Amino acid sequence: MVDCVHSSIRLFMHRNAMFLCERLIAQFPSETDVQLLATCYLHNNQPYAAYHILKGRKLPESRYLFATSCFRMNLLLEAEETLCPVNEPNMEVPSGATGHYLLGVIYRFIIHGAQAEFQPAEQFTQALSLDPLLWSAYEELCI
Template sequence: PRVAMVAVLPVVDEQVLREQVWRSLRLNLIGNAIFLAERLFAENAEEENAYILAVAYHRQGKPVRAKEALRGRKGEQCRYLLAQCCVELGELTEAESELAGGAGVSYDSGEYQNRVPNGAAGFYLLGRVCRLTGRSKQAVKHLRTALELNPLLWSAYEELCQLGAEDDVRGVVSD
């Protein structure tokens, strides 16, 4: 008779499993990271585990699956990664909504500034979304904010150059 091979995985502490997922990602063992992250998420679907699973899917080049794992999550890192996935998928309105902290937030109020996730990186991504949707003036504002928060965020400077607005960062980025 034929004997089925069944993989018996040891019971592993959740924190150890998280560490192994991150280790696998650092070593570019994406398939292993996904397997472990899916197991982790199946055991406990909390936000941190959803984020880890989404990172693994994103690193595999599967932004749709990453989006599914992040749907409904409100944490800063989840919203930022969800916005990144939306940009990659061309869903710019949804990306902007995630970055601004919800639909209908007025840029004029300044209220949204406290809601943008991940500081400079969030403003950079918001600037990209504005540039991609043809709102150059708003893009320059967000990209400048990104550089004020992190003068070493070269990507924001490159975006400003693409907009012809490199003069707008004098004093923020030194020559």
């Protein structure tokens, strides 16, 4: 069933992927299947649906997808808090380079006092140190 969902996503049949994934979760509710459904929702431009099924999840991939849905809904502070929890400062940013890239983009839209221009660049630089082929981070540094 998971292969069918991935195939539907590859073929841009997002509604079919959502339907199949909802059936999958009804039978086998696991966090990885919830992540797959959230991915389907995000592909189908339904970040609010992804937001609601991912809220409160703790696995790194779930946190990244939740932050992505927050970003798409313009809930920037919640997206930032998800990627960098204030109460857990030693927690790593989820999804490696792409997580740091997303955090940098979020920082571009949030005003953080005098450090506003430096925090995005630090995140994009960190993203590039983890994945030198992340072209989007190069573009953001140029901007």
